[in-house]
Amino acid sequence: MAEDTEAQAGTFEVPEYDAQAIETKWQKTWEDEELYKTDTDPAKPKKYVLEMFPYPSGDLHMGHARNYTIGDAMARQARMRGYDVLHPMGFDAFGLPAENAAIKHNTQAAKWTHQNIAQAVKTMKRMGFSYDYDRMFNTCDPEYYRWGQWMFIQMWKRGLAYRATSPVNWCPTCKTVLANEQVVEGRCWRCGSVPEKRNLSQWYLKITDYAQELLDDLDTLTGWPENVKAQQRNWIGRSEGAEIDFKLADLDGVTPTDRTITVFTTRADTLFGTSFMVLPPESALAAELVAGTQYEADYLKLKAATEKVSSVDRQGSAREKHGVFTGRYVVNPITGKPCPLWVADYVLLDYGTGAVMGVPCGDQRDFDFARKYHLPIPPIICQKDDPLYDRLKDERDLVVTDVDWDQAMAAEGYLVQSGEFTGLLGGKHSPAVAAIEGWLQEHGCGRPKVQFRLRDWLISRQRYWGNPIPMIHCDACGDVPVPEDQLPVMLPEDLDLGAGDTLAEYAPFYETTCPVCGRPAKRITDTMDTFTCSSWYYLRYCDPHNDQAPFSKEAVARWMPVDNYIGGIEHAILHLLYSRFWTKVLRDMGMVDVDEPFKNLLCQGMVKDENGDTMSKSKGNVVPPSSVIEPYGADTMRLAILFVAPPEKDFNWDPEAVAGANRFIKRAWRVVWLLAHDGVRGEVVPAELSKQGKDLWRQLNGLGIKCMQDYDRGQFNTAISACMELVNAASGYVNAPGGEEDAALRWRVAHDIVTMLAPICPHWSEELFHAALGLAGSAYNEPWPEFDADEAKSDEVEIAVQIKGKVRGHVMVAADASKEELEAAAKEAVAAQLEGKTIKKVIVVPGRLVNIVAI
RNA sequence: GCGGGCGUGGCGGAACUGGUAGACGCGCUGGAUUUAGGUUCCAGUGGGAGAAAUCCCGUGAAGGUUCGAGUCCUUUCGCCCGCACCA
Numbered sequence: 001m002a003e004d005t006e007a008q009a010g011t012f013e014v015p016e017y018d019a020q021a022i023e024t025k026w027q028k029t030w031e032d033e034e035l036y037k038t039d040t041d042p043a044k045p046k047k048y049v050l051e052m053f054p055y056p057s058g059d060l061h062m063g064h065a066r067n068y069t070i071g072d073a074m075a076r077q078a079r080m081r082g083y084d085v086l087h088p089m090g091f092d093a094f095g096l097p098a099e100n101a102a103i104k105h106n107t108q109a110a111k112w113t114h115q116n117i118a119q120a121v122k123t124m125k126r127m128g129f130s131y132d133y134d135r136m137f138n139t140c141d142p143e144y145y146r147w148g149q150w151m152f153i154q155m156w157k158r159g160l161a162y163r164a165t166s167p168v169n170w171c172p173t174c175k176t177v178l179a180n181e182q183v184v185e186g187r188c189w190r191c192g193s194v195p196e197k198r199n200l201s202q203w204y205l206k207i208t209d210y211a212q213e214l215l216d217d218l219d220t221l222t223g224w225p226e227n228v229k230a231q232q233r234n235w236i237g238r239s240e241g242a243e244i245d246f247k248l249a250d251l252d253g254v255t256p257t258d259r260t261i262t263v264f265t266t267r268a269d270t271l272f273g274t275s276f277m278v279l280p281p282e283s284a285l286a287a288e289l290v291a292g293t294q295y296e297a298d299y300l301k302l303k304a305a306t307e308k309v310s311s312v313d314r315q316g317s318a319r320e321k322h323g324v325f326t327g328r329y330v331v332n333p334i335t336g337k338p339c340p341l342w343v344a345d346y347v348l349l350d351y352g353t354g355a356v357m358g359v360p361c362g363d364q365r366d367f368d369f370a371r372k373y374h375l376p377i378p379p380i381i382c383q384k385d386d387p388l389y390d391r392l393k394d395e396r397d398l399v400v401t402d403v404d405w406d407q408a409m410a411a412e413g414y415l416v417q418s419g420e421f422t423g424l425l426g427g428k429h430s431p432a433v434a435a436i437e438g439w440l441q442e443h444g445c446g447r448p449k450v451q452f453r454l455r456d457w458l459i460s461r462q463r464y465w466g467n468p469i470p471m472i473h474c475d476a477c478g479d480v481p482v483p484e485d486q487l488p489v490m491l492p493e494d495l496d497l498g499a500g501d502t503l504a505e506y507a508p509f510y511e512t513t514c515p516v517c518g519r520p521a522k523r524i525t526d527t528m529d530t531f532t533c534s535s536w537y538y539l540r541y542c543d544p545h546n547d548q549a550p551f552s553k554e555a556v557a558r559w560m561p562v563d564n565y566i567g568g569i570e571h572a573i574l575h576l577l578y579s580r581f582w583t584k585v586l587r588d589m590g591m592v593d594v595d596e597p598f599k600n601l602l603c604q605g606m607v608k609d610e611n612g613d614t615m616s617k618s619k620g621n622v623v624p625p626s627s628v629i630e631p632y633g634a635d636t637m638r639l640a641i642l643f644v645a646p647p648e649k650d651f652n653w654d655p656e657a658v659a660g661a662n663r664f665i666k667r668a669w670r671v672v673w674l675l676a677h678d679g680v681r682g683e684v685v686p687a688e689l690s691k692q693g694k695d696l697w698r699q700l701n702g703l704g705i706k707c708m709q710d711y712d713r714g715q716f717n718t719a720i721s722a723c724m725e726l727v728n729a730a731s732g733y734v735n736a737p738g739g740e741e742d743a744a745l746r747w748r749v750a751h752d753i754v755t756m757l758a759p760i761c762p763h764w765s766e767e768l769f770h771a772a773l774g775l776a777g778s779a780y781n782e783p784w785p786e787f788d789a790d791e792a793k794s795d796e797v798e799i800a801v802q803i804k805g806k807v808r809g810h811v812m813v814a815a816d817a818s819k820e821e822l823e824a825a826a827k828e829a830v831a832a833q834l835e836g837k838t839i840k841k842v843i844v845v846p847g848r849l850v851n852i853v854a855i
Numbered sequence: 856g857c858g859g860g861c862g863u864g865g866c867g868g869a870a871c872u873g874g875u876a877g878a879c880g881c882g883c884u885g886g887a888u889u890u891a892g893g894u895u896c897c898a899g900u901g902g903g904a905g906a907a908a909u910c911c912c913g914u915g916a917a918g919g920u921u922c923g924a925g926u927c928c929u930u931u932c933g934c935c936c937g938c939a940c941c942a
Contacts, residue, residue, distance in 0.1 A: 185938095227936070230859040234938050241942085265942060278942090319940060346940045356942050364856085365940055453941055572937075643880070644867060651867070656881055664880080667895095709871075718869065721879035728879090735896095800875040805923040807875055843922050848874055853922050 014673040015771070017666050019633025023763040027125055035778055036130045039084040047083040048559045049075040050538055052567030052575070055092045056116035056138075060123045062607040062615065062653070063568065065625045069638045070604055070647045070716070071566045072129045076759035077711050079130075080784045086559050088541040089124065089131040091117050093140035095530045096174055096190060099465040099497060106498035109465040113140060123625065127634045128762050130780070135544045139467075139533035144540060146488035147550035148532055149470035151582075153481045154589060156471070160206045161459075163479060167282060167349065168202055168458060169195035176462045177202055179529060180455050181235070181574050189574075197307060203460035203469055203526060207581045211236055211452040214580055223600030225648070228572045235573050237453025240429070241266035242437045243353060244446040246277060246330035249338050253329040261285070261330055261341075264352030264451055267362060268440065269432035272418040273380035275370065276340045276358040277330050278323065280347040281306040283354060289326050289341070298324040299343055306345045321346045321369045333445040334419070334436070344369060352451055360408065362426075367408040377405070381413040381426050392416035393423060457578065459529040464495060464503050466527025474514035474521040482523075483515050489523070503527070534575055535582035538562055538597060556592050564714075565598040566647075572603070602714060605650035607641075612652050623653050635761035636662040642716035642760055665764060668727045668757070672750045674734045676772040679747030686791060690738025693745050699729045700749055702792035704785060707756050716760065723756050747773070752785045800849040801826040807849075808833055819844045826850035 030036065051071035054064055068089075075087035091113075098109040105112070117138060124131065137144050155161040169178045173193040177200060182189040207214075215236045218229045244263050247256035261277065279286040281303040290296040302324050323344035330341050339358075346365055347356050360370035360377040370377050382388045393416050412427035421439075426432035440446025460469060468489040470482040482489055492509050495501040503509055503525040514521035536550070543555035567575075576598070583597040608614055609621040616622065628637040640661035645651035686697055703726045710719035730749050737746070751773055758765035758779045769779035793815050799822065801809040811829040813822055822844050827834065830852070837854040844850050 225860090227859045231937050234858055237938085237941065239941070263942080267942080321940075344940095346942095348941065351941045359942090363942065365942075368940090451941080453938090569936085646868080649868090654867075654881075657867070660881055663895095713871070715869095715871090717867090718871095718879080721869075724879055798875090802875080802923075805874095805921090810875080841922060843874090845874055845923095849923090851874080851922055 012674070012677050014670050017669045017764075019635060019763070022767045023126075023128065023633050023635070026763045026766045027128060030128075030778075030780075031125070033778075034134075035780060036087070036132050037134060038086050038088075038132045039079075041084050042558075044082060044084040046086070046559060047075075047078040047564070048086045048562045049078060049564045050086075050088065050541070050562045050566070052565070052571065053090045053092050053534070053537060054120060055095055055097070056113055056120055057097050058116055059119050060625060062623055062625060063604075064120075065127065065637065066607055066641050066647075067566055067568070067604050068124065068127065068129050069641050070602065070714075071564070072127075073638070073642060073711075073716055073759040074564050074566075074714065076130055076762065076780060077784075079780060080755070080758065080782060082783065086541065087130055087132060088135040088544075089129070089133075090136050090537060090541070091120070091138040092530065092534050092537070093117065093138040094145075094466045094527075094533055096176075096463060096465065099463060102465075102497045108493060109497065110140065110493050113138070126629060127625070127638070130762070135541055137540065137544055139530075139537065140465075140491075142488050142490060143547065144537075145467040145491075145533065147540070148467050148528065148536070149482070149487050149489060150484060150550065151536065151586075152528065152532070153470055153484060153487075155205060155585060156481055158585075158589075160209065160585060161203065162206065163201060163203050165199060165201040167197045167199050170198040170200070171195045174463070177458060177460065179458045179531075181457075181577070182529075202458050203471075203524075203528075204456040204458055205532075205581075207457045207578075208452060208454055210581050210584050211238070211454045212450075213584060214454075214577065217580070217596055221596060221598075221601070224598075225601065225603055228569070228576065228601060228603060231572045232577055235454060235577065239266055239451045239453070241449055241451060242268045242433075242440065242446050243449045244268065244271065244333065244357065244440060246333060246339070246357070248341075249329040249331050251328075253338055254331075256331045261355050262353045263355045263357045264449060265357055266428060267359065267426075267433065268436045268446065269415065269418075269421070269424070269426040269430060270359040270362040270380060271332065271334050271357070271436055271440075272415070272421070273359040273361045273378050274332050274339055274357045275360060275376040275378055276342055276366075278342050278344045278347045278356045278358055278369070279326075280349040280354055281343055281345055282349040283343065286326060286343045289328050290343075293327050295325060295327040299326065302343060302345065319346075321365070321372060323369060323373060325373075333440065333443070340375070342369075342373070350455060351453070362408055362411070364408045367405075378417060379409070380417050381409050381415055383410070383413050389414060389416060457529075457581070459532055460524075460526035461529055462502075462504070462525075463527055464491075464497065464501075466530060467491070467533060468503075469524045469526050469528055471524040472512055472514060472521050473524060474517060474519065476519060477514055477516040477521075479524075480514060480516050480521075486515075491527075531574060531578050532582075535578045536586070538565075538579070539583075539586070539592065550591075553591065553593075560592060561594045561597055561599045564600050564602065566602045566604060568606075569603040576601070602647060604647050605645065608650060608652045610653055610655075615653075628658055632658065632662045633763070635764045636665055639665060639720065639760055643720045644717070646715060646717055664724060664727070665761060667731065668723075668753060669764065669768070671727055671730045671734055672753055672768050673772050675730060675746040676750035676768070676774075678737070678743070679745070679750060680743040681747050681751075681773075682744040684744045684748050688741050689745055690742050692733055692736060693738040693742035696729055696733045696742075696749060697745055698792055698794055700726065700752060701787045701789070703729075704752060704756065704787035705789060705792060708784065708787070711759070719756075720760065723753065726753060726756070754779060755782055755785055758782070797847055799826070799847065801829050802849055802851040803830060803833060804853055804855075805851060815847070817846075819846065822846065822850055826852065 049071055051067050075085050079085045093113050098113045101112045102109040152161055169183050171178055171188040171193050173191045178195055183195055187194055215238055218232055241264055245260040248259040248261055250257050290299045302322055321344055323342045326341045328341045329338040331338055358366040360367040361380050379388060415421050415424050415426050415432050421432055421435055424432035424435055468491055470489045471479050473479055495506055510523045510525050512521055512523050539551050539556055542559040543551035579597050586592045640658040643661055644657045689697055703722045707719045707722035754765045754768045765779040769775050795815055796812050797815050798810050798812050800807050801811055809829045811825050813825050823842050834854055839852060839854045841853040
């Protein structure tokens with residue numbers, strides 16, 4: 001009988017691995033059978049796996065391929081592990097590139113967009129991604145953007161959407177305003193132009209209402225990478241301090257008036273050191289105070305100069321500060337002394353109160369400014385070992401002119417010349433801060449204040465290809481929302497962008513009547529930032545065909561939050577912060593029950609070229625996915641991408657690594673065929689296996705468990721390496737197989753290899769599942785194999801014998817040896833080296849090592 | 856300046872809660888198959904010494920805790936990323 005088996009194995013010819021034929025065949029079958037339709041079995045636990053949807057600017061690139069391969073492996077694995085899986089895909093279809101392409105090629109933005117989408121979908125299908133295409137939508141579909149408009153109106157009703165006039169970032173190239181988040185390193189996030197400051201009437205969403213919660217809830221996001229959370233904390237920029245009221249002095253420069261100017265500071269402890277106050281050039285108050293005075297001309301010059309200097313130049317130059325005196329004074333509330341009121345370009349209008357108390361001793365910027373304009377630098381903080389401390393600690397109001405500093409004092413130190421507070425320890429959150437804030441509050445001229453760096457989200461864009469803001473401006477009634485039964489405000493698709501048509505000048509769009517008074521009125525022609533569209537798309541996937549509401553509460557309750565969200569780090573602030581905000585707003589509207597939309601976040605690393613440079617069309621170093629799919633197939637591509645590095649790390653494209661992945665897939669193909677052809681489906685009885693069969697069985701269980709744990713951790717590279725080890729072991733077995741007694745084992749190992757690799761190489765697995773294993777149905781629906789940790793243990797293990805922590809030998813012992821037996825065996829193994837030494841202590845770690853402490 | 860992360864062979868990377876550092880792969884070396892190249896298969900591959908058993912050194916550097924440290928603590932050097940005149 002055994003002879004027969006061997007003879008068969010010898011003559012059996014393994015079919016060739018033809019990736020192209022296999023992949024096209026199964027892709028068609030999967031589509032015909034709707035294999036990836038979302039499960040709806042409430043008895044099962046759910047898993048929502050989502051990859052950040054793409055902007056359809058052309059075909060998919062390597063970054064997309066990596067992103068979606070990671071998500072697909074997660075989704076497939078979850079399904080096989082018994083989860084009800086939601087794994088959708090769609091397109092973030094509004095945006096400037098489509099509009100620019102339409103202008104350039106004299107076509108329509110919609111047409112260009114849909115062509116790109118068609119191509120991208122084709123590539124997604126070619127990659128074998130398991131999306132539920134029935135749930136696919138594009139944000140430019142009226143059925144989708146309708147609800148974005150509806151949500152805007154709900155926010156408007158709640159006071160979370162508003163219109164305001166203020167200095168905004170205007171990109172001269174994109175011809176639209178930008179949100180703060182979209183000005184990256186002082187430049188437009190999309191085109192790199194330096195935005196201008198313009199004073200415009202724009203629409204905002206009140207994200208600042210949620211600043212504290214957005215910050216606090218970051219602590220609950222244990223499944224998010226630290227750097228993303230850090231970036232968001234940074235961006236929200238919470239800072240604890242105090243507001244302090246200074247009275248504006250009368251024209252005599254001494255007598256306090258009724259007008260106050262309030263500053264924000266985190267360093268109330270340095271109040272005694274305030275020698276001037278600064279307003280920003282844009283300040284309306286400053287303009288008013290200098291109007292008609294001798295100081296006005298200089299002020300206007302500074303204001304004009306500041307407007308001209310871009311934010312990039314402001315950072316790039318040596319940061320020289322410019323200022324002018326206003327001719328007026330303010331009164332320091334704690335000393336009663338007058339301080340000159342200046343205007344300077346280093347103060348920001350929109351942070352804090354837009355006014356700063358100048359403390360040159362404690363702040364480098366104030367110090368630089370004081371030096372340049374010869375303002376006093378009163379010492380109010382120093383170290384106890386500084387001779388200055390002894391000189392000043394008991395004196396009051398000493399004018400010190402002989403200090404020889406070239407920079408402000410260290411942030412922490414002891415107060416001097418600070419009245420009753422002299423001697424207290426000063427610094428951020430110091431006793432001195434608390435004491436002086438207490439004094440201010442008691443005297444009614446100050447109060448604690450929490451300040452955020454985060455500004456409201458500017459969402460209006462002066463562009464065509466976006467979701468129209470559903471508002472109407474009526475001269476009589478003001479801004480009124482479009483009635484909800486008239487939604488969506490349809491974006492007209494017959495504009496001739498090539499000829500310069502814009503929404504603002506397109507009468508058929510903007511001409512309307514006021515829904516309140518019925519008189520002629522004008523539609524708002526701004527569209528919404530595309531990030532509004534991507535702020536809730538993950539909710540729509542839960543219920544994509546709903547035409548009564550954006551989604552049903554039940555559907556969202558079933559699937560949210562997203563369990564695994566995968567995408568690029570470039571959205572660390574923009575999309576991920578906006579989506580968190582949007583979710584919280586919808587929660588407060590009673591539409592969703594979750595506080596946070598994304599439970600686990602994975603920011604995949606970049607795919608760079610062979611030299612470590614980012615791939616780009618202009619550099620000509622782009623490796624398109626097709627260059628791998630065509631010669632090797634999608635499965636090799638997927639395997640290579642996941643194996644070469646952990647998902648969150650950048651990696652350099654390496655053709656050798658791809659060839660290696662292809663080598664493995666072919667080797668595994670052969671091994672599976674040989675095992676399966678010679679195996680029989682049935683229960684493995686470990687006790688009856690051949691010797692080499694027992695070894696293989698043990699390894700199967702051990703590696704199966706390791707592989708599963710690695711999948712759970714999202715460590716695909718090591719999950720694959722476990723599969724490789726198993727294939728290596730099986731390959732060794734095939735070269736010297738056991739007999740009939742191993743038939744069930746052979747089949748089982750073949751089956752498990754196919755199953756364990758199914759999330760990564762789905763076509764390869766599906767083909768073997770049917771052709772080699774002779775099974776019906778789909779490998780995608782195959783339950784994950786069960787492994788037994790006990791079966792992974794061998795009877796004997798090799799343990800290390802250490803002397804004082806250094807490995808000095810190895811010894812084979814029974815796996816279930818007692819500590820005493822281990823110790824005895826270890827001592828024997830290194831007896832020679834223990835000679836003449838005294839054993840102080842022996843540490844026994846069963847299954848691993850024995851450490852003998854001997855001197 | 857503030858915040859986050861990372862330093863392991865020739866390379867990508869393993870080592871999950873301290874327990875035999877370098878799994879797995881790439882590359883390289885030798886061998887088999889082949890007319891040859893390629894493919895495939897077998898063996899080897901951190902550095903140093905040695906014929907070998909074996910020994911010494913090794914996770915950016917220096918200290919520390921521990922029977923034992925890539926892993927924990929302190930200091931330090933280097934690199935990457937984010938924010939930045941935010942008061």
